Amino acid sequence: xxxxxxxxxxxxxxxxxxxxxxxxxxxxxxxxxxxxxxxxxxxxxxxxxxxxxxxxxxxxxxxxxxxxxxxxxxxxxxxxxxxxxxxxxxxxxxxxxxxxxxxxxxxxxxxxxxxxxxxxxxxxxxxxxxxxxxxxxxxxxxxxxxxxxxxxxxxxx
Numbered sequence: 001x002x003x004x005x006x007x008x009x010x011x012x013x014x015x016x017x018x019x020x021x022x023x024x025x026x027x028x029x030x031x032x033x034x035x036x037x038x039x040x041x042x043x044x045x046x047x048x049x050x051x052x053x054x055x056x057x058x059x060x061x062x063x064x065x066x067x068x069x070x071x072x073x074x075x076x077x078x079x080x081x082x083x084x085x086x087x088x089x090x091x092x093x094x095x096x097x098x099x100x101x102x103x104x105x106x107x108x109x110x111x112x113x114x115x116x117x118x119x120x121x122x123x124x125x126x127x128x129x130x131x132x133x134x135x136x137x138x139x140x141x142x143x144x145x146x147x148x149x150x151x152x153x154x155x156x157x
Contacts, residue, residue: 017029017030070104070105071104071105072104072105072106072107072123072124073098073099073104073105073106073107074106074107074108074109075093075098075099075106075107075108075109075122076108076109076110076111076112077108077109077110077111077112077113077114077129077132077133078111078112078113078114079098079112080108080114080116080118080120081112081113081114081115081116083096083118086116086117086118086119087118087119087121088118088119088120088121088122089102089121089122089143090102090103090104090106090122090146093106102146103145103146103147103148104145105123105124105145106122106123106124107122107123107124107125107126108120108122108124108125108126108129108130108133108140109125109126109128109129110126110128110129110131110132114132114133114135114136114138115136116136116138117136117137117138118133118136118138119138119139119141120133120138120139120140120141121141121143122140122142122143123142123143123144123145124142125140125142
């Protein structure tokens with residue numbers, strides 16, 4: 001037997017409910033007699049268990065929300081002015097203690113004065129910070145975020 005060779009009978013016409021006793025689904029229209037379900041707007045909300053504590057209220061709830069979005073660290077132009085090196089990247093910022101490790105995203109934001117000529121190689125900068133860097137005679141280069149080094153396996157060690 002194949003799917004395309006099946007012979008299907010015509011579908012039965014839907015019954016008109018509540019059209020008199022002789023109509024099949026007449027009088028109470030399949031709702032039984034009396035009670036909440038028999039009424040026009042009767043019935044219960046989803047999850048209602050007749051007054052018993054519903055399952056969704058019994059289960060423990062998880063607190064809080066953890067975002068998996070990577071944090072972008074802000075470094076201010078005033079902080080860059082105190083760094084002694086002329087080329088600034090994530091390694092230099094890590095050595096200075098402004099960020100925790102060189103594998104994070106860093107953005108330069110305008111806050112404080114910048115008087116030194118610097119070459120800033122970071123992942124982002126505000127338009128005001130770029131203007132401040134260029135005004136001091138330096139330049140900003142947008143770079144990719146450093147990838148973490150792969151862990152060595154026992155065979156490689």
